[in-house]
Amino acid sequence: MTEHRPAGDGVAIRCRGLHKRFGNTIAVDSVDLDVARGECFGLLGSNGAGKTTTIEILEGLQEPDAGEVEILGLRWDRDESELRPRLGIQLQETELPERLTVEETLRLFRSVYPTGPRVDQLVDYVELGEKRSDQVRVLSGGQRQRLSLACALVGDPDILFLDEPTTGLDPQSRRHIWDLCRDFRTRGGTILMSTHFMDEAERLADRLAIMDHGSVLVAGTTRELIASLGGDHVVEFNSTLELGSDELGHLPAVTRVDNAGAHQRLATREPHRTIPALYRLIDRRQGELTALNTHHATLDDVFLSLTGRQLRDD
Amino acid sequence: MSALQELVAMRIRTFIREPEALFWTFGFPILLAIGLGLAFREETEPTPVPVAIEIGTAAEHYLDALSAAPEVEPILLDRAAAEQALRTGEIPLVLAGTGSVLFRYDPARPESRQARLLTDFAIQRAAGGTRPVEIAEDPERLPGGRYIDWLIPGLIGLNLMSTGMWGIGFGIVHMRQKKQLKRLIATPMRRTDFLLAQILARLAFLLFEVPPIILFAWLVFKVEISGSLLALLVVIMVGAFTFAGLGLLASSRARTVEGASGINNLVMLPMFVLSGVFFSASRFPDAMQPIINVLPLTALNDALRAVYNEGLPIGALSGELAILAVWTVLSFGLALKFYRWQ
Numbered sequence: 001m002t003e004h005r006p007a008g009d010g011v012a013i014r015c016r017g018l019h020k021r022f023g024n025t026i027a028v029d030s031v032d033l034d035v036a037r038g039e040c041f042g043l044l045g046s047n048g049a050g051k052t053t054t055i056e057i058l059e060g061l062q063e064p065d066a067g068e069v070e071i072l073g074l075r076w077d078r079d080e081s082e083l084r085p086r087l088g089i090q091l092q093e094t095e096l097p098e099r100l101t102v103e104e105t106l107r108l109f110r111s112v113y114p115t116g117p118r119v120d121q122l123v124d125y126v127e128l129g130e131k132r133s134d135q136v137r138v139l140s141g142g143q144r145q146r147l148s149l150a151c152a153l154v155g156d157p158d159i160l161f162l163d164e165p166t167t168g169l170d171p172q173s174r175r176h177i178w179d180l181c182r183d184f185r186t187r188g189g190t191i192l193m194s195t196h197f198m199d200e201a202e203r204l205a206d207r208l209a210i211m212d213h214g215s216v217l218v219a220g221t222t223r224e225l226i227a228s229l230g231g232d233h234v235v236e237f238n239s240t241l242e243l244g245s246d247e248l249g250h251l252p253a254v255t256r257v258d259n260a261g262a263h264q265r266l267a268t269r270e271p272h273r274t275i276p277a278l279y280r281l282i283d284r285r286q287g288e289l290t291a292l293n294t295h296h297a298t299l300d301d302v303f304l305s306l307t308g309r310q311l312r313d314d
Numbered sequence: 315m316s317a318l319q320e321l322v323a324m325r326i327r328t329f330i331r332e333p334e335a336l337f338w339t340f341g342f343p344i345l346l347a348i349g350l351g352l353a354f355r356e357e358t359e360p361t362p363v364p365v366a367i368e369i370g371t372a373a374e375h376y377l378d379a380l381s382a383a384p385e386v387e388p389i390l391l392d393r394a395a396a397e398q399a400l401r402t403g404e405i406p407l408v409l410a411g412t413g414s415v416l417f418r419y420d421p422a423r424p425e426s427r428q429a430r431l432l433t434d435f436a437i438q439r440a441a442g443g444t445r446p447v448e449i450a451e452d453p454e455r456l457p458g459g460r461y462i463d464w465l466i467p468g469l470i471g472l473n474l475m476s477t478g479m480w481g482i483g484f485g486i487v488h489m490r491q492k493k494q495l496k497r498l499i500a501t502p503m504r505r506t507d508f509l510l511a512q513i514l515a516r517l518a519f520l521l522f523e524v525p526p527i528i529l530f531a532w533l534v535f536k537v538e539i540s541g542s543l544l545a546l547l548v549v550i551m552v553g554a555f556t557f558a559g560l561g562l563l564a565s566s567r568a569r570t571v572e573g574a575s576g577i578n579n580l581v582m583l584p585m586f587v588l589s590g591v592f593f594s595a596s597r598f599p600d601a602m603q604p605i606i607n608v609l610p611l612t613a614l615n616d617a618l619r620a621v622y623n624e625g626l627p628i629g630a631l632s633g634e635l636a637i638l639a640v641w642t643v644l645s646f647g648l649a650l651k652f653y654r655w656q
């Protein structure tokens with residue numbers, strides 16, 4: 001166990017060596033995270049990666065089997081009553097009482113926090129003004145999600161925990177949620193969010209961690225993660241040949257080779273040198289190039305090269 | 315509003331906006347009272363008891379005499395049919411015999427013994443027999459002594475039990491299943507506020523649950539409260555608290571509504587049978603009485619009847635109230651300890 005030092009003023013969330021298992025499933029495996037105040041930090045991972053379990057441990061809703069958590073310099077076992085009012089939480093599956101109206105729901109949540117905005121202001125802020133007297137059960141998915149975000153904002157929190165805030169929403173609703181998150185950031189708030197979506201992580205998160213099978217594989221800014229591939233560009237091609245990783249790795253400027261059967265991916269610093277050399281290689285071996293595609297490296301490529309899988313199929 | 319008030323308001327709102335729940339809580343007891351009231355309605359004329367006269371026996375001589383008597387209604391049957399009717403209980407008494415009349419009946423059946431006495435009386439009277447001791451009769455029944463008078467307090471007790479346990483259990487387990495409880499404990503909400511709110515909302519519902527039964531019983535069946543209204547109110551409140559506590563305890567662990575239903579039924583069914591709702595608990599063997607007497611519904615029903623039927627003051631109910639208090643404290647304590655919040 002790491003030695004415990006109280007986090008300084010700049011640290012919003014800090015955990016060391018988190019472990020959690022359910023029966024034979026190791027949901028969280030040695031997770032260390034540091035999130036600075038005012039930062040938006042993203043947890044990126046596919047289904048079952050351990051994002052929700054990690055977040056709920058940080059939120060004090062689940063007990064880790066091992067590890068330490070410090071939020072705003074406070075700890076759940078000692079300081080729960082001081083900590084709770086300073087956090088805004090959106091669970092992955094938030095179900096609010098179906099038969100309360102928007103306004104009644106927010107009044108209920110507002111009543112348990114010592115400070116926070118007025119309910120009518122909050123309703124307008126998340127643009128549910130027209131729906132204020134409607135029951136939750138008649139709201140659309142996007143409206144529910146905005147209401148659930150409003151419930152997380154109702155106590156004027158220092159930290160916002162958002163577990164997949166836009167899953168299942170249409171593009172417009174997603175942008176709406178992103179705007180609200182950015183606004184919270186500009187007012188000095190800290191966000192820890194989980195997501196399946198590359199674009200969401202790239203747009204919102206200052207830094208992110210890629211999780212898989214309970215572990216953090218890599219953490220850093222989007223730029224840093226892409227740089228870890230060794231090249232900004234990705235060349236994908238199919239050919240009639242079986243080309244080995246060694247052979248491809250010797251092509252000029254190539255920093256990384258990922259084989260996926262007939263489909264090959266090369267990370268490269270300089271595609272204008274790599275591609276002609278690839279043509280020549282295939283030509284020399286009397287093969288044929290059946291597909292070629294080149295693009296700027298994205299988080300998707302990082303995820304794929306780390307896990308051998310695509311983050312999301314849809 | 316304070317958090318506690320908001321939580322009570324939430325409970326009341328979510329409840330009254332479910333039409334089905336409203337029916338079961340408020341409509342059901344009244345329907346039950348109507349049904350039972352019809353079944354046990356007071357007859358102005360007592361119906362004559364049917365008795366069988368076996369064809370070709372000495373009893374046939376008395377056919378006219380029995381037809382004229384208001385107490386019995388003779389039917390002529392052959393031997394096989396009479397035997398059959400007696401066996402199935404359709405007819406409590408068969409008259410037969412050669413020379414003198416023979417009564418055939420099952421002495422274990424109260425209606426048979428009654429039919430035997432009535433028939434005997436009718437035959438003796440028709441034959442001009444004199445009674446050695448003359449007895450006058452006053453068939454006016456006093457209000458307060460009827461079955462319905464006894465039944466209504468039991469129905470109130472039953473209603474307090476079932477709405478308490480279902481009202482609390484259903485709401486909470488539903489919230490747990492839907493992860494609404496988990497969402498609430500992710501806020502600074504005090505957990506005791508939440509539990510207290512469930513109980514306070516329960517008490518608010520009482521205002522709408524119990525008075526209709528009392529009023530209905532009074533208007534339709536002339537069932538009157540012989541004790542003080544205040545005493546009745548105290549007993550009802552204590553009973554409501556007890557079953558709110560038991561409801562909290564029964565629902566403290568259940569993850570699903572189905573699971574909670576099972577537990578609730580397990581808790582309520584024995585009391586439904588044993589605690590003297592529809593018939594007196596004294597019918598059960600003596601060996602069971604000590605257990606039956608400490609059941610919360612028995613104590614509540616006894617206390618309700620003491621006020622309703624016997625007009626006893628609160629002071630006379632300390633035994634029952636003590637039993638209820640012990641159940642209340644015990645179940646709240648255990649519920650708080652074992653509560654599953656997520």
Ligand SMILES: Nc1ncnc2c1ncn2[C@@H]1O[C@H](COP(=O)(O)OP(=O)(O)OP(=O)(O)O)[C@@H](O)[C@H]1O
Pocket residue numbers: 022025026027045046047048049050051052053054092
């Ligand atoms: N309460 C639980 N009981 C048993 N297993 C659990 C429980 N909670 C999580 N798990 C398991 O732990 C692993 C991690 O789950 P978790 O919900 O943290 O993943 P996630 O990254 O949030 O996935 P998703 O993107 O689908 O929400 C999964 O294999 C899951 O099945």
Ligand SMILES: [Mg+2]
Pocket residue numbers: 051052053092163
């Ligand atoms: Mg999740």
